[in-house]
Amino acid sequence: MIKPTKTLSIVTAGALSMLMSVQVLAHGDVTPQSIDTTELMQLGDEWLEENPYREDYEKHDVAVAIGSSAYTQNCARCHGLEAISGGIAPDLRYLEDGIDGDEWYSYRVQNGAVRDGRVYMPKMSEHLSQEALWAIRAWLETVSVAE
Numbered sequence: 717m718i719k720p721t722k723t724l725s726i727v728t729a730g731a732l733s734m735l736m737s738v739q740v741l742a743h744g745d746v747t748p749q750s751i752d753t754t755e756l757m758q759l760g761d762e763w764l765e766e767n768p769y770r771e772d773y774e775k776h777d778v779a780v781a782i783g784s785s786a787y788t789q790n791c792a793r794c795h796g797l798e799a800i801s802g803g804i805a806p807d808l809r810y811l812e813d814g815i816d817g818d819e820w821y822s823y824r825v826q827n828g829a830v831r832d833g834r835v836y837m838p839k840m841s842e843h844l845s846q847e848a849l850w851a852i853r854a855w856l857e858t859v860s861v862a863e
């Protein structure tokens with residue numbers, strides 16, 4: 717039988733390692749992946765209000781393909797493979813379509829989600845270009861289940 721003191725230290729160790737993984741998250745635990753977006757219309761530094769790569773964009777398909785892979789590399793570990801959330805972070809298939817969804821999307825990818833000094837979602841625009849992030853949004857709309 718484990719003595720109470722030992723149990724306590726196991727519990728403490730567990731709590732500590734949980735704290736440490738929160739620390740790691742807090743530092744933005746992001747491995748920047750270089751996403752090649754040179755095939756797409758280049759957008760500059762100023763953030764657009766609306767996704768420029770939506771259906772009527774001539775290279776929409778290219779944007780979707782780039783977005784799919786960029787999503788898998790940079791977002792899936794929190795938001796789930798194929799955008800199907802395992803519960804850690806919101807299911808992005810429910811993000812509103814069109815410009816209203818774009819607004820919320822671009823706010824979140826630029827600002828991340830930080831509360832009480834904890835980083836729940838890093839500022840993805842510090843790791844990915846505007847082109848890569850709109851390409852991801854273009855892909856997300858192809859798997860959307862939003863009304």
Ligand code: HEC
Binds near residue numbers: 804820821837840
């Ligand atoms: C470290 C984990 C993590 C990573 C990586 C991450 N996110 Fe998030 N994301 C979250 C969490 C957690 C939330 C919920 C934030 C909150 O509770 O306010 C969120 C929220 C969002 C939202 C708002 C969703 C809603 O329904 O309100 C969008 C949009 C979003 N993320 C897009 C992305 C995209 C695109 C990427 C990749 C480029 C990404 N996220 C990478 C954790 C992450």
